[in-house]
Amino acid sequence: MLKLSDIIKQIKPPENVPLMVGVFLTPEELYHAAEKAMDKGYKGVDAITPFPIHGLDEVLKIPSSWLPYATLIAGVSGSAFMLWFQWWTSSVNYPLNVGGKPLFSWPAFAPIVFEGGELLGGVTTFIVLLITAYLCRPRALIKNPLEAKFTDDTFALLIPISKENNQQDVETFLKGVGADEIRLLTV
Amino acid sequence: MSTTNVYQTEAPLIQETVTMNKVTETILAPTERLPSNGWWAMFLTANGLLLIGVLSVAIQMWRGVGVWGLNHPIGWAFDITNFVFWIGIGHAGTLISAILFLLRQKWRTSINRSAEAMTIFAVMTALVFPLLHTGRPWLAAFWLLPYPSERLLWVNFRSPLLWDVFAVTTYFTISLCFWFTGLIPDIAAMRDRAKGKIRKKILGFLSLGWSGTMTQWMHFEKAYLLFAGLATPLVLSVHTIVSFDFATSIMPGWHTTIFPPYFVAGAIFGGFAMVMVLLVPMRKLFGLEEVITIKHLEYMNKIMLATGMMVTYAYASEFFMAWYSENQYERFIFSNRLTGHYWWSVWLMILCNAVIPQLFWFKKFRTSIPVMYFVAIAINVGMWFERFNIIVTSLSQDFLPANWDFYSPTKYDFGITIGSFGLFFTLFLLFVRVLPTLSLAEVKSILVKPAGEKHRKG
Numbered sequence: 001m002l003k004l005s006d007i008i009k010q011i012k013p014p015e016n017v018p019l020m021v022g023v024f025l026t027p028e029e030l031y032h033a034a035e036k037a038m039d040k041g042y043k044g045v046d047a048i049t050p051f052p053i054h055g056l057d058e059v060l061k062i063p064s065s066w067l068p069y070a071t072l073i074a075g076v077s078g079s080a081f082m083l084w085f086q087w088w089t090s091s092v093n094y095p096l097n098v099g100g101k102p103l104f105s106w107p108a109f110a111p112i113v114f115e116g117g118e119l120l121g122g123v124t125t126f127i128v129l130l131i132t133a134y135l136c137r138p139r140a141l142i143k144n145p146l147e148a149k150f151t152d153d154t155f156a157l158l159i160p161i162s163k164e165n166n167q168q169d170v171e172t173f174l175k176g177v178g179a180d181e182i183r184l185l186t187v
Numbered sequence: 188m189s190t191t192n193v194y195q196t197e198a199p200l201i202q203e204t205v206t207m208n209k210v211t212e213t214i215l216a217p218t219e220r221l222p223s224n225g226w227w228a229m230f231l232t233a234n235g236l237l238l239i240g241v242l243s244v245a246i247q248m249w250r251g252v253g254v255w256g257l258n259h260p261i262g263w264a265f266d267i268t269n270f271v272f273w274i275g276i277g278h279a280g281t282l283i284s285a286i287l288f289l290l291r292q293k294w295r296t297s298i299n300r301s302a303e304a305m306t307i308f309a310v311m312t313a314l315v316f317p318l319l320h321t322g323r324p325w326l327a328a329f330w331l332l333p334y335p336s337e338r339l340l341w342v343n344f345r346s347p348l349l350w351d352v353f354a355v356t357t358y359f360t361i362s363l364c365f366w367f368t369g370l371i372p373d374i375a376a377m378r379d380r381a382k383g384k385i386r387k388k389i390l391g392f393l394s395l396g397w398s399g400t401m402t403q404w405m406h407f408e409k410a411y412l413l414f415a416g417l418a419t420p421l422v423l424s425v426h427t428i429v430s431f432d433f434a435t436s437i438m439p440g441w442h443t444t445i446f447p448p449y450f451v452a453g454a455i456f457g458g459f460a461m462v463m464v465l466l467v468p469m470r471k472l473f474g475l476e477e478v479i480t481i482k483h484l485e486y487m488n489k490i491m492l493a494t495g496m497m498v499t500y501a502y503a504s505e506f507f508m509a510w511y512s513e514n515q516y517e518r519f520i521f522s523n524r525l526t527g528h529y530w531w532s533v534w535l536m537i538l539c540n541a542v543i544p545q546l547f548w549f550k551k552f553r554t555s556i557p558v559m560y561f562v563a564i565a566i567n568v569g570m571w572f573e574r575f576n577i578i579v580t581s582l583s584q585d586f587l588p589a590n591w592d593f594y595s596p597t598k599y600d601f602g603i604t605i606g607s608f609g610l611f612f613t614l615f616l617l618f619v620r621v622l623p624t625l626s627l628a629e630v631k632s633i634l635v636k637p638a639g640e641k642h643r644k645g
Binding site: 047049060062067089093099105109111112116119121132148151 | 629
């Protein structure tokens with residue numbers, strides 16, 4: 001179940017802390033390293049991959065997205081608004097007899113009720129994606145913190161350096177799980 | 188995560204020798220080099236067709252909409268035919284990107300990007316026609332947008348034409364959001380490889396700061412799934428609502444309940460044929476044979492065969508119902524379609540949509556590029572004439588013989604039709620030059636061995 005704290009976390013941009021980057025050449029290696037990192041109890045571990053690796057988000061315990069809730073609420077509101085609007089225009093604001101049909105002839109209003117929900121739901125999904133995935137942030141627009149191979153065929157495990165995650169310790173850990181390359185990324 | 192896929196019993200879609208890096212190189216190469224002569228030849232041809240359309244429209248605006256062959260009783264002909272044709276074309280793209288995604292059809296990953304782009308360009312082309320039909324659109328602006336409410340009268344929400352406005356604009360907006368969302372990670376991959384400073388800046392801006400973290404991917408995948416869920420009923424609803432424009436009227440030949448499923452099946456049928464028309468030259472021109480394999484094309488042919496059979500069934504059902512209903516007007520219209528003034532266009536439709544696609548029952552034809560290209564073009568012709576037949580035969584000879592007249596298109600009608608193909612192909616050719624034509628991330632995720640030491644270069 002989604003918690004309020006997760007929603008807040010997904011809106012707030014991530015803090016800029018130094019990251020220890022372990023580079024891996026295959027998704028399998030990255031996946032196993034991620035499992036071990038979680039076993040070790042590192043906090044805030046993330047990964048950079050050229051394509052989504054199914055199940056890795058669960059391993060890394062990334063709280064699930066609140067996007068579906070936003071889409072649902074927006075979709076229902078879009079439909080409800082269009083239903084209300086069609087009722088209001090045709091039975092309240094300017095009641096007009098069209099071909100002897102009832103003023104509130106709801107079956108004829110169904111297509112636009114559906115389209116209203118689709119439109120608001122879809123556009124909201126897109127906008128909320130920009131928020132939750134930290135896209136469209138002015139500073140992030142400049143460049144990728146890592147180089148081209150990470151959107152091509154190389155994988156990286158990111159472990160933030162903090163009080164819980166000691167730098168020396170993380171470095172030894174990444175060496176131990178067979179990282180191809182280890183480097184410190186200071187933002 | 189296990190490396191062996193226990194469900195995979197068939198041969199892999201994409202050969203094992205294709206690595207992740209090769210996918211990136213193959214797909215992004217066309218966007219990173221100067222266009223080839225082949226591309227220029229196609230682009231200039233498309234521009235030529237577009238120019239014919241622009242000239243026809245210019246003359247139409249100068250002299251008025253009377254230059255078209257429209258007159259009483261046929262107030263709708265080529266323009267609405269083209270509108271329905273192009274909206275229908277778009278449906279294949281959404282079917283591939285949304286419905287096949289929900290059905291977990293892995294083969295869609297090689298064709299979904301270009302098919303979605305096709306959807307957007309087809310809907311844009313379609314929207315030109317209602318606009319042109321207003322005659323001089325800049326004068327229409329004051330009674331269409333913003334809605335003039337000084338009379339305090341509202342639009343009639345019971346009208347199918349108004350449903351159409353909502354359906355088509357929603358369809359366009361959602362398709363655009365869906366397509367752009369899928370593009371974000373791929374534009375980021377282009378940005379990371381970009382050489383020039385300006386190119387890097389533009390791509391950096393368009394990729395919205397994508398870095399490919401698992402957190403981003405998780406939200407991205409959720410959004411993608413939601414878009415697929417939203418687009419699935421949408422694709423079925425758009426042509427349903429377009430068919431309501433006809434089905435809710437009392438015209439013989441239009442007033443039938445089979446129209447919504449019949450139109451949707453026909454839209455997917457014609458749309459897949461158009462995807463084929465675009466993909467076959469594209470994969471050849473850009474050397475994408477390894478990622479868009481014969482197997483992908485064969486699957487598309489099977490869908491064309493299936494939807495073609497649905498369309499054939501709908502034709503048969505229409506004729507049967509006209510006879511069975513004992514309604515003299517319905518009976519007249521349908522016998523008139525086969526033997527009347529427009530008999531040739533109805534038989535051409537039956538030949539192209541019901542007979543020629545039967546070739547796809549044979550694997551030999553399903554996997555032969557010249558045959559599938561021929562069938563795809565035939566289906567496009569057939570689907571265009573299907574809309575022409577529905578619209579024109581019903582309007583030309585309705586209830587009152589005193590009201591009858593025939594329609595003959597003028598050169599301006601042909602001009603805007605040719606121009607619409609020019610516009611569509613021009614937009615598509617620009618797309619294949621500047622954006623990745625396949626989804627990098629999705630193709631990489633279905634490779635036999637997504638990575639592995641021996642497949643890496645060096």
